[in-house]
Amino acid sequence: MSTSGRRVVVVGGGVIGLASAYALNRGGWDVTIVERDVIGAGASHGNCGYICPSHVLPLAEPGVLGKTIKALFAKNSPFSIKPRLDPALWSWLLNFARRCNERDMLAAAPGIQSLLNSSFAEYEAMLQRESLDCEWEHVGLLYVYKSQALLDGFTETDALLSRSFQMPAERLDAQALADLEPALQDGLAGAWYYRCDAHLRPDRLLSSLRRLLESRGVTIREGCDVTGFVRGGKQAQAVATSTGEIPADAFVVATGALTPFLAKHLGCRIPIQPGKGYSLTMAKPVTCPKIPMIFPETKVAITPFQSGYRIGSTMEFAGYDTSIKQPRLQILLEGAKAYLRDPYREPFEETWYGWRPMTYDSLPIIDRSPTMDNVLIAAGHNMIGLSMAAGTGRLVAELVSGQAPHIDPTPYRVGRF
Numbered sequence: 196m197s198t199s200g201r202r203v204v205v206v207g208g209g210v211i212g213l214a215s216a217y218a219l220n221r222g223g224w225d226v227t228i229v230e231r232d233v234i235g236a237g238a239s240h241g242n243c244g245y246i247c248p249s250h251v252l253p254l255a256e257p258g259v260l261g262k263t264i265k266a267l268f269a270k271n272s273p274f275s276i277k278p279r280l281d282p283a284l285w286s287w288l289l290n291f292a293r294r295c296n297e298r299d300m301l302a303a304a305p306g307i308q309s310l311l312n313s314s315f316a317e318y319e320a321m322l323q324r325e326s327l328d329c330e331w332e333h334v335g336l337l338y339v340y341k342s343q344a345l346l347d348g349f350t351e352t353d354a355l356l357s358r359s360f361q362m363p364a365e366r367l368d369a370q371a372l373a374d375l376e377p378a379l380q381d382g383l384a385g386a387w388y389y390r391c392d393a394h395l396r397p398d399r400l401l402s403s404l405r406r407l408l409e410s411r412g413v414t415i416r417e418g419c420d421v422t423g424f425v426r427g428g429k430q431a432q433a434v435a436t437s438t439g440e441i442p443a444d445a446f447v448v449a450t451g452a453l454t455p456f457l458a459k460h461l462g463c464r465i466p467i468q469p470g471k472g473y474s475l476t477m478a479k480p481v482t483c484p485k486i487p488m489i490f491p492e493t494k495v496a497i498t499p500f501q502s503g504y505r506i507g508s509t510m511e512f513a514g515y516d517t518s519i520k521q522p523r524l525q526i527l528l529e530g531a532k533a534y535l536r537d538p539y540r541e542p543f544e545e546t547w548y549g550w551r552p553m554t555y556d557s558l559p560i561i562d563r564s565p566t567m568d569n570v571l572i573a574a575g576h577n578m579i580g581l582s583m584a585a586g587t588g589r590l591v592a593e594l595v596s597g598q599a600p601h602i603d604p605t606p607y608r609v610g611r612f
């Protein structure tokens with residue numbers, strides 16, 4: 196299909212919407228991005244910035260259910276569910292629980308991996324082609340442990356990832372870890388090191404991408420809430436918005452955790468729950484780590500950027516809750532304090548929360564609406580939407596343009612729900 200001059204509306208100005216807009220614009224489409232708030236208002240702004248091909252396994256793994264139930268009853272757990280009568284939440288949790296087994300874990304992983312790998316290559320290509328000021332660094336990711344037993348326990352996961360997904364980690368004992376990262380405290384057991392992972396500063400990526408897109412003629416309409424579609428048979432002719440209709444030849448719905456609000460217009464089930472997480476951004480501590488780290492025992496992650504430092508964590512199923520709760524922020528600080536000599540630096544420049552768009556199988560939805568042939572959904576990227584964005588953008592552009600997709604889109608079909 197010739198795409199030259201054909202109009203596409205991308206709904207949602209997060210990283211998935213911007214990466215899709217970029218790929219569509221390169222493919223010759225006349226692109227308009229429609230955002231209800233401002234670009235980067237959602238989960239894509241203050242996340243930890245990991246571009247992590249190592250995150251191959253879904254959240255639903257064998258053993259996760261028991262740990263989750265235990266965490267629910269623990270004081271100050273980073274994981275929490277706000278109990279309420281919400282059938283969509285309970286159906287989501289039930290489906291998640293059913294998938295906590297080896298068969299379903301192994302079934303989901305290839306779809307996650309192909310998008311992660313494609314995305315990593317697309318990021319590298321994009322950074323070569325464009326000058327994007329996003330503080331990209333390819334120094335890997337450390338999983339740091341205090342407990343020898345838990346460090347040893349990861350050996351099995353490492354063996355599985357090496358054997359089935361060609362994703363081995365390097366094991367570092369206490370001394371090797373101390374040599375690599377003097378910012379860590381003494382007395383830790385060691386770490387697993389994924390050298391393949393990279394990181395960037397997500398807010399900088401979004402603002403650079405925005406400038407690039409505008410310089411390439413992409414129109415951005417902020418403060419414009421999409422409320423539905425104007426249909427003509429099996430096609431959408433326009434999006435209906437808070438500021439009037441916007442006609443186009445094709446539409447991409449990249450509305451992250453808010454996508455369920457458009458489900459009835461899209462004609463399908465969108466079982467996405469908002470998984471709320473927090474981050475604190477600040478100037479670098481005096482003794483700052485060089486390499487991003489996850490502390491699996493406290494479930495806290497830290498990222499040293501060139502221009503600052505971020506601590507992120509927590510997964511709350513609390514609906515579309517907009518509050519910032521001090522005790523939850525304390526979990527971030529305590530979780531970093533347990534490992535780092537100089538865990539944070541006050542004052543904090545930004546205290547932030549975001550809703551991760553969580554599906555129960557950890558796979559995104561990248562597929563056409565069953566009721567409108569020219570509407571593509573690209574949402575539900577869970578905890579790794581930044582890592583999957585560049586590959587998603589390419590896949591979206593291929594599917595919208597009727598080209599052969601570069602990766603198999605079957606795992607992302609909406610009909611699986």
Ligand SMILES: Cc1cc2nc3c(=O)[nH]c(=O)nc-3n(C[C@H](O)[C@H](O)[C@H](O)COP(=O)(O)OP(=O)(O)OC[C@H]3O[C@@H](n4cnc5c(N)ncnc54)[C@H](O)[C@@H]3O)c2cc1C
Pocket residue numbers: 206207208209210211212229230231232233234235236237238239240241242243244245246247419420421422449450451452453454470471472473474507508548549550551552573574575576577578579580581582583
């Ligand atoms: C604490 C935390 C740490 C994380 N760390 C990482 C990480 O290190 N690496 C990683 O890969 N991922 C990470 N993530 C996950 C990642 O942030 C998300 O997967 C990703 O940002 C999702 O992008 P998105 O574009 O789909 O959604 P969003 O960024 O939420 O964008 C959706 C946009 O759509 C707009 N919108 C919604 N509805 C409408 C409508 N009706 N009309 C118009 N506009 C609309 C919203 O305002 C929003 O701007 C983290 C998330 C959190 C919370």
